[in-house]
Amino acid sequence: MPTYEATSTAPVNIAVIKYWGKRDTALILPTNSSLSVTLDQDHLRSQTTSRCDESFEKGDRLWLNGKEEAVKADGRLGVCIRELRKMRSEVEQGDEKLPKLSQWPLRIASYNNFPTAAGLASSASGLAALVASLAQLYELPQSPSLLSCIARQGSGSACRSLFGGYVAWREGTSSDGSDSLAEEVASRDHWPEMHALICVVSDKKKGTSSTSGMQRTVETSPLLQHRLTLVPGRMKEMESAIASRDFDAFAALTMADSNNFHAVCLDTSPPIFYLNDVSRALIGLVEELNRASKEATGHLIAGYTFDAGPNCVIYALEGNIATVIRAVQRYFPTEAAFPDPFGVLGGKEAGEVDVKGFNVEWSSAWDKGSVKSLIHTRVGDGPRKLGQEESLLKEDGTPKTVV
Amino acid sequence: MPTYEATSTAPVNIAVIKYWGKRDTALILPTNSSLSVTLDQDHLRSQTTSRCDESFEKGDRLWLNGKEEAVKADGRLGVCIRELRKMRSEVEQGDEKLPKLSQWPLRIASYNNFPTAAGLASSASGLAALVASLAQLYELPQSPSLLSCIARQGSGSACRSLFGGYVAWREGTSSDGSDSLAEEVASRDHWPEMHALICVVSDKKKGTSSTSGMQRTVETSPLLQHRLTLVPGRMKEMESAIASRDFDAFAALTMADSNNFHAVCLDTSPPIFYLNDVSRALIGLVEELNRASKEATGHLIAGYTFDAGPNCVIYALEGNIATVIRAVQRYFPTEAAFPDPFGVLGGKEAGEVDVKGFNVEWSSAWDKGSVKSLIHTRVGDGPRKLGQEESLLKEDGTPKTVV
Structure with missing residues (x-):
């Protein structure tokens, strides 16, 4: 049996035009567009391993910095997982030979390499790493911009952490939030200094x-x-x-x-x-x-x-x-x-x-x-895919480090 | 020879709708109206004695908290003195019997009863006391609102210290500043609590x-x-x-x-x-x-x-x-x-x-x-007239206390 697992990292971003205010608190639609610089993951990053397995006990489980967090269906994590699962399900419907990963329970472990005490918002990089690792696990065809719509629902500014370089989050006008997404304004290489x-x-x-x-x-x-x-x-x-x-x-x-x-x-x-x-x-x-x-x-x-x-x-x-x-x-x-x-x-x-x-x-x-x-x-790059040797999960689907 | 002298006190005022910004910096015309509460002079006040005398050496002199300050013709103090002198001169032109006080040199001493270190703006109460004492010395017929136009040119918010109770400074629309003046909105007795x-x-x-x-x-x-x-x-x-x-x-x-x-x-x-x-x-x-x-x-x-x-x-x-x-x-x-x-x-x-x-x-x-x-x-009352026993000047026109 193959192991269905993916490990990704995502960067911190610091806005230079600030996001402050939502016009829709459920979908996290902002009152204004914003723009950020993505910081280098060599120094600051969130890392997430996602695995799904038919044999896991029912229900998704998630550990943040080694501490288990409840995944509530209508919570921010739950909404992101649900939306990505839906995308996977659509992929599966298009190709009957694919394993039904969307129906299997998930085990997710996420770590920030910077202490919470540093006072840096970890929700943006954390949610972005979650979305990146699940998108990789599910082999989703969606572009980073479309994935950023999912990350946005987990934590507004997380959408900007799906890109490297200089990133805009367009407020959008659609009431369903489908055009409220992030896009690269310039790559890191355009202005690496x-x-x-x-x-x-x-x-x-x-x-x-x-x-x-x-x-x-x-x-x-x-x-x-x-x-x-x-x-x-x-x-x-x-x-x-x-x-x-x-x-x-x-x-x-x-x-x-x-x-x-x-x-x-x-x-x-x-x-x-x-x-x-x-x-x-x-x-x-x-x-x-x-x-x-x-x-x-x-x-x-x-x-x-x-x-x-x-x-x-x-x-x-x-x-x-x-x-x-x-x-x-x-x-x-x-x-x-x-x-x-x-x-x-x-x-x-x-x-x-x-x-x-x-x-x-x-x-x-x-x-x-x-x-x-x-x-x-x-300034740094966008989410990175890591090899299996970087997995944060043990064979049984529990995290390697537990607090 | 009679002594021409007047001693007044004026209160501190603290705005509840703030003044911030001038549309005319020379005339001190504000970008918006403001409103303040006058505080009780029993606790915080500026006191000013003004005297004029034909025999004084030429040129006006002023001491602030016992320290002499230069009176520049185009400075804030100089402008207030000039305007009040002009008003006195108009009074004299209407009645030839009046002494020509407007032509005599002035000696002015002013004290704040609160330390500068308290960080309370003393310019408002100080300028208001100056205007009140000169208006009293010159026996000017102008209303407090008209006098507030003069105080305003010394220090914007000083115009509000010419009234007790609850005081509005109307921004006005005239380019000469003649309608940018203070007026009582409600007396202290209306809401003394x-x-x-x-x-x-x-x-x-x-x-x-x-x-x-x-x-x-x-x-x-x-x-x-x-x-x-x-x-x-x-x-x-x-x-x-x-x-x-x-x-x-x-x-x-x-x-x-x-x-x-x-x-x-x-x-x-x-x-x-x-x-x-x-x-x-x-x-x-x-x-x-x-x-x-x-x-x-x-x-x-x-x-x-x-x-x-x-x-x-x-x-x-x-x-x-x-x-x-x-x-x-x-x-x-x-x-x-x-x-x-x-x-x-x-x-x-x-x-x-x-x-x-x-x-x-x-x-x-x-x-x-x-x-x-x-x-x-x-909440307190407006400027008060004090008796000669409260004079801050010695017989020779120098202040009783010198730093």
Whole structure:
């Protein structure tokens, strides 16, 4: 008997034009289009193994980071599995010789290689890896864009993690959500110099979940309606900045849209705050770097963006990322040593800020650990298929690692 | 020879519909109308003595908190003095017997009874006291609204400090600013139960000045344009809430407009932050008090508002202010003892939160001194005329106290 199993990884994506608000909460249809950069799976990824077997006890089972999660039929995982099974069933109906995988119970194990404590949204990469592995298991003919419609129903921004490079999630107009899907705007290879530094910010306060937060914004923020009129133009500007590899335009718009998104959060009742004092100070640092750089060279050096939490993601081109890292290290000393995965710091002293005219007095240094750690990564590819040796499941269909 | 001198005090005002943005920076014409509550001068006030004398050496001189400030002809102080002198000159032209005070040099001393370190904007009360004392010295026939046009040119929100109670600053439409003036919406006696607690928040970071900040918002925030379409409706709602003494509507709108104002600050490029982590936590406390109170009684208990700084002003009715003070004291222990000027805490233990259903676990207590001090005050009257015994000037026209 052959084993029907597939293992895939999917990347994290960080939006530069933000998704905030649903026009349909069941289908997860957004109030506006969004655009993200896919980050390199060499550094951050979710990995999922899916297996189906006629002999499994009835009912699907799923383990997330080694802990079993209930698969509810109308829950987000359940909906994704149901939709992919339906696609498989259609394939089977077209070819009687195919094994009836759609009728067999599933065993799924999923892992994130980054700690939940890092505060990075793992639902996007996690759901994308689930969809990718099931699509591989079921040998589905659907394009990544069509599969992204399924991932979207699991976790809105997961649809963008089905592509590498620069990815748009088109809001669509159809009420069934069939045109609310992701597509590649530009490949990683079009602009591979895009690097990212994730500053993991310590925060004791439990934030508002993005799911409940965004609906509160839709219901109570008068400014959101105006944001929605801005986004179509911003999508075009951002696509054009990426097409022409115009980092100045890319960074300026990334910062403006992050601030615009957090402004509508603040305009919500009760207000939603994701940025804390350290986040604000990181914004201050990037603004000072850009002010000096703009004056010295006419160009911006970096662009910050914040999702539904205090962590700062700073985009910068390959040639400038070391400057950014050194500047962050100077003002936000981390507890953990920086692993320097690209070896960009060699030869220069940590803490030196090599931007002409940079005002080192713009702030004093923060307490050690205000920024917990730094993750240096770059634009990356889409979901990857892994070999059987990477399987997360044991022979009996239970996960290799259990918490 | 008689002495020509006048001493006045003017109150602080805290807006509940915020002023942010000028359509004319020279005349200080705002992009939107605003509305404030005048606070009691028994607790917070600016006091100004103005004297003119033919024998004074040529040129006007002014001391602010005992320190001499240059009076520039085209500066904010100079413009106010010039306009009031012009009004005096018109009075003199109508009656030849009057002394020609308008031609005599001025000596002006002004004091705030609250430390600058409290972070309360002193320019509004200070400019209002200047205008009130000069109008008194010159025996000007102009109404407070017409005088508010002068104060406005010194410091926008100063125009609102020429009235007690509940005060609107009408943006006006005239290009010369003649209809951009303050007027009383309701007197203090109409709704005297309005109390206010000022939570003075410690902040090391030097904030963006409101003068430069608001123009950056006008120039760069796309959301500001939308805010401007909201304000006329909010002004009407607020006036109606005050007319009917509807605290629920007053508090809800006060909080929404404060958040809306800080949202457009955040939408500015570079973004402007006035709220810090302690400010955010104070918002969280009031929201939790209101959530519990709303559930228990159907009514809100308090409304917060923040100007261009981290200090929180909490409005609450007389019957509820003690509850608010105790709740703030529980989570934000101050260094300085609370003077309890109204004696509202007697009999109850500090820190007790007597709102049914209030979740005491909503947050742990902040470090002592995160909120530096608490000032308890209430709605108050407009500028007061003081007797000669309150003069701030010595016989020779120099201030009694010099720094």
